[in-house]
Amino acid sequence: MSSTGSAQPFELPEFYVPHPARLNPHLARARAHALDWARGMGMLEGSGVWEQADLEAHDYALLCAYTHPECDAPMLSLVTDWYVWVFFFDDWFLEVFKRPGDRTGGRTALERLALFMPDGSPGHAGNAQTPEPRNPVEAGLADLWARTVPGHSPDWIARFSLSTRNLLVESLWELDNISIGRVANPVEYVEQRRKVGGAPWSAGLVEHAVGAEVPAAVSAERPLRVLRDCFADSVHFRNDLFSYEREVGQEGELSNGVLVLETFFGCTTQEAADQLNRLLTSRLQQFEHTFFAELPPMAVRAGLTPEQVTAVLTYARGLQDWQSGGHEWHLRSSRYMNRRAGLPAGPSGLGSATSGFKALLGITGGADRLRRHTRTPHPVGPSVIPEFYLPYPNRLNPHLEGARGRLVEWNRAMGMFDEGLWWEDKAVDFDFALCSAGIDPKASAADLDVSAAWLSWGTYADDLYPLRFGATRDLAGARAQDARLRALMPLEPEAPTAPPVNAVERGLADVWLRTITPMAPAGRRMFRAAMDAVLDSWLWEVENQAAHRVPDPVDYLEMRRVTFGSPMTASLARMAHMDVVPEAVYESAAMQSLEAAAFDCSALMNDVYSYQKEVEYEGELLNMLVVTETFFGCDYRTALGVVNDLMTSRMKQFEHVLEKEFPAMYRDFGLDAAARAALDRYADELKQWMAGIATWHAETRRYREEDLERHHARRTEAVVAAGAGALPRAPHRAGWA
Numbered sequence: 001m002s003s004t005g006s007a008q009p010f011e012l013p014e015f016y017v018p019h020p021a022r023l024n025p026h027l028a029r030a031r032a033h034a035l036d037w038a039r040g041m042g043m044l045e046g047s048g049v050w051e052q053a054d055l056e057a058h059d060y061a062l063l064c065a066y067t068h069p070e071c072d073a074p075m076l077s078l079v080t081d082w083y084v085w086v087f088f089f090d091d092w093f094l095e096v097f098k099r100p101g102d103r104t105g106g107r108t109a110l111e112r113l114a115l116f117m118p119d120g121s122p123g124h125a126g127n128a129q130t131p132e133p134r135n136p137v138e139a140g141l142a143d144l145w146a147r148t149v150p151g152h153s154p155d156w157i158a159r160f161s162l163s164t165r166n167l168l169v170e171s172l173w174e175l176d177n178i179s180i181g182r183v184a185n186p187v188e189y190v191e192q193r194r195k196v197g198g199a200p201w202s203a204g205l206v207e208h209a210v211g212a213e214v215p216a217a218v219s220a221e222r223p224l225r226v227l228r229d230c231f232a233d234s235v236h237f238r239n240d241l242f243s244y245e246r247e248v249g250q251e252g253e254l255s256n257g258v259l260v261l262e263t264f265f266g267c268t269t270q271e272a273a274d275q276l277n278r279l280l281t282s283r284l285q286q287f288e289h290t291f292f293a294e295l296p297p298m299a300v301r302a303g304l305t306p307e308q309v310t311a312v313l314t315y316a317r318g319l320q321d322w323q324s325g326g327h328e329w330h331l332r333s334s335r336y337m338n339r340r341a342g343l344p345a346g347p348s349g350l351g352s353a354t355s356g357f358k359a360l361l362g363i364t365g366g367a368d369r370l371r372r373h374t375r376t377p378h379p380v381g382p383s384v385i386p387e388f389y390l391p392y393p394n395r396l397n398p399h400l401e402g403a404r405g406r407l408v409e410w411n412r413a414m415g416m417f418d419e420g421l422w423w424e425d426k427a428v429d430f431d432f433a434l435c436s437a438g439i440d441p442k443a444s445a446a447d448l449d450v451s452a453a454w455l456s457w458g459t460y461a462d463d464l465y466p467l468r469f470g471a472t473r474d475l476a477g478a479r480a481q482d483a484r485l486r487a488l489m490p491l492e493p494e495a496p497t498a499p500p501v502n503a504v505e506r507g508l509a510d511v512w513l514r515t516i517t518p519m520a521p522a523g524r525r526m527f528r529a530a531m532d533a534v535l536d537s538w539l540w541e542v543e544n545q546a547a548h549r550v551p552d553p554v555d556y557l558e559m560r561r562v563t564f565g566s567p568m569t570a571s572l573a574r575m576a577h578m579d580v581v582p583e584a585v586y587e588s589a590a591m592q593s594l595e596a597a598a599f600d601c602s603a604l605m606n607d608v609y610s611y612q613k614e615v616e617y618e619g620e621l622l623n624m625l626v627v628t629e630t631f632f633g634c635d636y637r638t639a640l641g642v643v644n645d646l647m648t649s650r651m652k653q654f655e656h657v658l659e660k661e662f663p664a665m666y667r668d669f670g671l672d673a674a675a676r677a678a679l680d681r682y683a684d685e686l687k688q689w690m691a692g693i694a695t696w697h698a699e700t701r702r703y704r705e706e707d708l709e710r711h712h713a714r715r716t717e718a719v720v721a722a723g724a725g726a727l728p729r730a731p732h733r734a735g736w737a
Contacts, residue, residue, distance in 0.1 A: 008337050009245055010258075010270040013277035015238070016284055019320055021328035022069035026076045030061040033077040034084050041143065042136040043088045049095055049136075050088065057334040060084050066325030067202075068209045068318075078147055079209050085140040086167070086198055092137055094251065098175050106175055107668065109137075110168050116141045117161055118149075148208060155216035156207060163201040170196035170589060180660070183254050183263045185649035187600060188593060190233060190554060193255065195589070197239070199232030206322060212314035218302050222536060223294040224312075226555065230287035231319045233554060235326055237280040241273055242336035264649065275632075278368065279553070282631065284323065285369055286552040291316055293547070371630055372550045377619035382705040383611045384640060385698075389648040390601070391655075394691040397437035399445040404433040407452045414510065415503040416460055421467070426711055429701035432456045438692025450514050457507040458534075458565055464504055465538050466620060470545030478542045482535050489531055491524045493517045523575040530567035537562040541622055550621045550630040557600065560624065564606065566599040573685060577678040585669055585679070590661035597654040598686045602693045604647050608640065609703045617708050658683055 024030075035055060038044055044052050064080040071079065097106035116130050116138055133139035149157055170192060176182075184192065194200055207213050218224055240247075240257035247253035257279075262272035295316070299309050330336050397403075411417060411427045436443075436451035443451060469478035481504075488497050488509045493516065500506040516524045537559055544551055551559070561567075574586055585591055607624040614620040628639035662683070666676050701707040 009249065010273045012241065012337070013274050015277065015327060016281040017324055017327050018284075018288075019324045021066050021324040022321065024065035024069045024071065024076055026073040027061055027065040029073050030065060030076045030080045031059070034061050034080045037077075037081050038084050038088070041085075041140045043084070043140070047092075047136055049092050055084070058087065059329075059333055060087060062332065063326065063329040066328045067322040068206075069321055069325065071209045075209055078144075079205060081140070082144055082148075082205060085137070085144060086201070088140065089137050089168070092135075093171050098171075101175070103172065103175055106172055110172065113138060113141060113168055114165060117145055117164060152208070153213055153216060155219055156204070156213050159219065160201070160204040160208075163204050166195035167198045167201045176660070176664070181254070182656070184260055185646070185653055186260055186264055187557060187596070187646065187650060188653055189255070189257060189260045191593070191596065192589065193236045193257070194229065194232045196255070197232065197236040199235040200228055202235065202322065203228045203231055203319060206318040207315055210314050210318040212311040212318075214312060214315055215302075215304060215308045218298060218304065218312070221298055221302070222540070223290050223298045226290045226294070227287060227316060227319060229554075229558075230283045230290065231323065233283045234280055234287070234323055237276050237283070238327060238330060241276060241280075242330045244269075244273070245337040246335070264645070278631070281368060282552045283554060286555055287319075289549075293543070368631070371633065373548055375548075375550055375621060375626065375630060377615065380612055380616045380636060383609055383613075383703060384637070385608065386640060386644045388605065388644070388694065389651050390690060390694050391651075392687040392691045394438050394695040395441040395688070396434075396695075397441045397443055397448055399443070399448050400433055400437040402445060403437065403448045403452050404428075404431065406449050407433045407456060410449070410453055410510075411456060411460075414457075414507040416456075416507065419503055421463055422460060423714065426714075427456070429707060429711070430456070430459065431696070431700050432459065434699060435692060435696035438695045439689050440692075441688065450511060453507070453511045454515070454565075454568070457504070457511055460507065461504050461538065462563075465542055466545055466618065470542045471619075473546040475542060475546055478539055482539055485535060486532065488512060489528055491516070491521070491528060519575070522578070526571045526575060527568070530571040533562050533567045534565055544622060545620065548621070550627055553627050553631050556622070556624065556627045560603045560607075560622075561596065561599040563622075564599065564603040566595070566603070569599075569689065570595055573682050577675075577682060580674045580678045581671075582669065582675070585665070585671070585675070588665055588669070590657055590665040591679075593661065594654060594657045594683065594686065597650045597657065598690055600650045601647050601654070602690050604643055604650075605694060605697055608643060609697045611636075612705060613703055613708055617712055654686075 035052070038050075038055055039052075044050055044055065060083045061076075061080045064076060064083055068076060068079050093106065093109075096102070097109065112131070112134075116133070118130070130142055131138075133142055149160070152160070214224055237257050244256055244258045247256050248259050257276045258269065258272045261267070261275050262269055265272065265275070267275075295312065299312065304312070408424060408427055411422065412424070416422045416427070417424055432455040433448070433452040435455055436448055440448065440451060465478065469475070469481070484498070484501075484505060485508055488500060488505060489512050490497060493513055497509065500509045516527060519527065540559055541563060574581075604624050611623060611625050614623050615626060620626075624643050625636065625639045628634070628642050629636065632639070632642070634642075662679070665671075666679075669675075671679075697703070
C-alpha cells in the first residue's frame with residue numbers, strides 16, 4: 001500500500017546498514033518473467049487477491065535484484081518467482097482464512113500444501129507424484145519445488161523443506177492470536193516470527209542462488225545457527241518497522257514487533273519503533289561478531305576443506321547482500337511506509353553508500369557496541385528480589401534429609417573440597433538436595449541422590465569455568481577440559497575411558513554412569529546430545545568472558561536456557577514418554593513454547609538472585625540484568641523491573657499454551673488418551689520443576705550478602721586441576737583472593 005495521505009504512525013529511525021546495496025543487472029528480465037509466471041499460476045486477475053497493478057507496485061523483482069545481486073538471469077527469475085509466491089501466499093491466507101477466522105479451513109489448506117513438497121529421500125524429491133493443484137498457491141509451489149529441489153543434497157532438502165513448512169504452518173499461530181486478540185510477549189514473538197516470517201526460508205534460498213550449500217557437517221553448529229537466526233531476526237524487525245502502518249493500522253495484524261514492544265513496555269509507538277531498531281542493530285552486530293569470532297574456529301575444528309570454507313563464506317556474503325538489498329527495497333516498495341525515502345532510481349543514496357559509511361565509522365549503533373565491551377565490575381549491594389508470578393505450589397521429597405548428608409559425602413569423595421573452590425560448609429549452604437527434592441517430590445532415594453549430584457556437579461563446573469578459564473582467558477585450557485569431559489560420557493557403560501584427574505571429571509564420570517546405565521540406547525543418545533549442548537554453552541560463556549563482552553539480548557536468552565541445563569531436563573522428560581508421544585509433537589510450536597517459557601522463567605529467576613554474586617563479587621557479564629542494563633542504558637532497578645515483567649509474561653504464556661494451544665495441538669496431531677495423559681503429566685512436571693527451583697532460590701545460602709562475604713573471605717588460595725595455579729582475585733576487591 002502506498003503511504004500517501006494520512007500521517008504515518010511514527011518516524012522511521014536511522015538504520016544500521018554497513019554494506020551498500022548492489023543491483024542485479026538482470027532486473028528487467030526478472031520483472032517480465034514474474035508477471036508472466038504469476039499470471040500463468042492464476043495469481044492475478046480473478047484470484048480475488050491481486051491484480052496486475054498490485055504485483056507491479058510491489059515489485060518483487062526489484063527485491064530479488066537487490067537481495068541477490070550476483071546470480072544470472074535464469075536464477076534471478078526463479079528466485080523472484082519464489083518471492084512472488086510467498087507474498088501471494090501471505091495475502092491469500094489473510095483474505096481467505098485470517099480475516100474470516102477460519103482455522104479449520106486454514107489448517108486443511110496448509111496440510112494440502114505439504115503434499116507439494118516431496119521429502120528429501122533419495123530419488124524422491126524431484127519425481128514424486130503430487131496432487132492436481134486446486135488454487136494458485138498450490139500451483140505455484142508445485143512448479144517451484146520441481147524447478148529448485150532436484151540436485152541438492154539430502155541435508156539441504158531437509159532444511160529447506162522444514163523452513164518452508166514452518167513458514168506455512170505457523171500462519172495458524174498468527175491466526176489464533178488474531179482470533180483471541182492476543183499480542184505475543186517479546187521472546188515468544190521472536191521465536192514464532194522466525195518460523196512464520198520466512199527469513200530462515202530465505203536463508204536456504206540464498207544457498208541455492210549463490211550455488212554454495214553449507215556443508216552438512218556444520219549446518220547445525222552454533223555459528224551457522226546464529227548467522228541464520230540473526231539474519232532472520234534482522235529481516236523481520238526491519239519488515240515490522242516498514243509494515244506497521246499496513247499490518248496493524250489497516251489489516252488488524254497483531255504479529256508485529258513494534259506492536260509487541262509497544263504492548264510489553266506500555267510505551268508510545270515511536271518509542272517502540274526506536275527500541276526495535278536498536279534490537280535490529282544489535283542482531284546485525286551479533287551477525288558480524290559471529291562471522292569474525294566464531295566462524296573461523298569452527299571451520300578449523302570441523303576440518304573443513306578450502307572448498308567447504310569458500311561455500312560457507314559465500315553463503316554468509318549472500319546473507320549480507322540480502323540484508324542490504326532488503327533494506328533498499330523496503331525504502332522503495334509501495335507495499336510499505338517509506339515516504340521519507342525520496343530515493344533515486346539506482347542503488348545509491350540512503351540505505352547504501354551514505355548509510356554504510358556512517359555505520360562503518362560507528363556513528364550508527366556505535367555507542368551500543370562500545371557499551372557491550374566497556375562494562376566494569378562495581379559494588380551493587382544485595383540482590384533485590386521482587387514478587388515473582390509463579391502460581392504453582394511446591395512439594396518436597398520425603399527423602400530430603402538423607403539426601404543432604406549423602407550429597408556432602410559425594411562432594412567429598414569426588415574431591416570437590418580439595419581444590420579451594422568449595423568446602424564442606426559451603427556445600428551445606430548451597431543445599432542442592434533441597435532443589436532436587438522440590439523438582440521431583442516422588443523420586444526414590446537413589447534417584448534423588450543422582451538428581452542432587454547432577455545439580456551439585458553442574459554448579460561446581462559453573463563456578464570453576466569462569467574463574468579457571470574465563471578470567472585468565474585460557475580458551476585453549478577450556479577446550480582441553482571440555483574434550484576430556486566429553487570423553488567421560490560413553491554411550492556404553494562398559495566402554496573404557498581415561499581416568500579422571502580432577503573433581504569436575506570425577507563427578508561427571510560417576511554421575512554419568514549412574515544415569516545412563518538403566519537407559520535404553522536411544523535415551524542414552526538423546527541425553528548425550530543434551531550434555532554436549534550444555535558443554536558447548538560453557539565454552540560460549542568463557543569466550544564471551546575472555547572478550548569482556550556483554551552478549552546481545554536475544555543470543556543471551558537463547559543460550560541461557562542451555563547454560564542453565566534445560567536440555568537435560570527436556571531430554572529426560574521425553575525419554576519418559578517416548579513410547580506414547582510421537583516425536584513430531586516435541587517439535588511442535590506449542591510444545592517448544594511451553595518448554596522455553598518454563599526454562600526462561602527459572603533461568604531468569606537465577607539471574608535475579610545471583611546478580612550481586614556475579615556482578616559485584618565475580619565481575620561476570622553473563623546475567624540478564626547486566627544484559628538489560630547494557631542494552632537499554634538503564635539502572636539496576638529499571639532492569640530488574642524489565643526482567644521481572646518478562647518473567648511474568650513468560651509465565652502467563654506458559655498458562656496460555658496449556659489452556660489454548662495444547663488442546664489445539666492434541667486435535668491437530670490426533671493424539672490418543674495415553675499420549676494426552678503423558679503430555680499433561682509432563683506439563684505438571686514442568687510446573688513442579690519451576691516451583692522447586694523457586695523454593696531453592698528462596699532458601700539456599702548461595703546468594704545472600706552475608707553468605708557471599710563469608711564464602712569469598714575463605715577463598716584465599718586454590719590449586720585447580722594439575723597445578724593450574726591460584727584462582728583469580730575478586731575483580732574489584734583487592735583484599736580478597
